[in-house]
Amino acid sequence: MSGKATCIATSNIAFVKYWGRIDEELRLPMNGSVSMNIDGALTTTTIAFDEALSEDSVTLQGHDLNPRQIERVTRQLDRVRERAGITLRARVETHNNFPMGAGVASSASGFAALTVAACAAAGLELSEKEMTILARQGSGSAARSIPAGFVAWHYGETSAASFAEQIAPPEHWDVRNLVAITQTTHKAVGSARGNQLVTTSPFNETRVVLAQRAFDVVCQAILDRDFTTLGEEAEREAVRLHVISMTSKPPIFYWQPATLRIIHAVQDWRQQGLECYFTIDAGANVQVLTLPQYAAQIETELAELDGVTRVIHNRVGHGAQLSDQHLF
Numbered sequence: 001m002s003g004k005a006t007c008i009a010t011s012n013i014a015f016v017k018y019w020g021r022i023d024e025e026l027r028l029p030m031n032g033s034v035s036m037n038i039d040g041a042l043t044t045t046t047i048a049f050d051e052a053l054s055e056d057s058v059t060l061q062g063h064d065l066n067p068r069q070i071e072r073v074t075r076q077l078d079r080v081r082e083r084a085g086i087t088l089r090a091r092v093e094t095h096n097n098f099p100m101g102a103g104v105a106s107s108a109s110g111f112a113a114l115t116v117a118a119c120a121a122a123g124l125e126l127s128e129k130e131m132t133i134l135a136r137q138g139s140g141s142a143a144r145s146i147p148a149g150f151v152a153w154h155y156g157e158t159s160a161a162s163f164a165e166q167i168a169p170p171e172h173w174d175v176r177n178l179v180a181i182t183q184t185t186h187k188a189v190g191s192a193r194g195n196q197l198v199t200t201s202p203f204n205e206t207r208v209v210l211a212q213r214a215f216d217v218v219c220q221a222i223l224d225r226d227f228t229t230l231g232e233e234a235e236r237e238a239v240r241l242h243v244i245s246m247t248s249k250p251p252i253f254y255w256q257p258a259t260l261r262i263i264h265a266v267q268d269w270r271q272q273g274l275e276c277y278f279t280i281d282a283g284a285n286v287q288v289l290t291l292p293q294y295a296a297q298i299e300t301e302l303a304e305l306d307g308v309t310r311v312i313h314n315r316v317g318h319g320a321q322l323s324d325q326h327l328f
């Protein structure tokens, strides 16, 4: 057992979304989802198991987590400890290079980095597939930040069946992702809660059928490098996610005025021949998908829109990787 380990993981953006679970405890999704890792949104986490500690100590950006967040991290560490056969408590320091809770999936990179670093620090060697299953139990979307590039996370009725795997490596296709940050304050309703409310929407069953169909179409579009199909499917799926949220009980409205402004701008740019599509996670930020030849112009115009405070330009990212640049 090496004692201390550091992992760097990227966030990911889903073309077909994870929104709703058939099993809360195991975090088994209602449908398969597909994403690409985004190389500019990184979490770095260092973990050391230490016999001097009586409880897990966890900081994010140098600050203590709140009790609910600590409990969630501890539960994930417990899964690793149980597999590794150890009882030692851990010191965990983690750093994100992007704003949290505003639509860039910080739990994806966060739980991917936590899981990989904890396994390495505990001396637990898992296959990539097993690592995705373990990361999934911490946060669903984290399963997709373990493999590199374009990733599918499978629907499955058992824990073993619902794993994530690479569809294609980052070099396969230079898709660009422009995150338009419109709000940096923490959103009112976290995705963990939004995920639990889906069955209260009368449209959920329809969405699950359409999302599972989109899963196959999007996997094939990635293999074929068919950007129009990928983009059109991603837009439809993002709108479906928000239809479910807006019609759940209680309803959740993630969109802000700037969200709609960007949606309309994307439609205008497309009319002008700049091929791009929008997608939106559980927040107000819009992420624009485009190709290299259009990316610079769209990035400039996006940054000028009213309400956009920052644009992060991402390429397809690597998978979760160990590093020897420890945070402590």
Ligand code: DP6
Pocket (backbone or CB within 6 Å): 013, 014, 016, 017, 018, 019, 027, 033, 105, 107, 108, 138, 139, 140, 141, 142, 191, 192, 193, 195, 281, 282
């Ligand atoms: C809207 O993975 O954050 O980003 O499993 O409760 O941690 P938990 O949920 P989380 O949900 C992310 C949902 C989404 C869509 C997606 O990334 O697929």
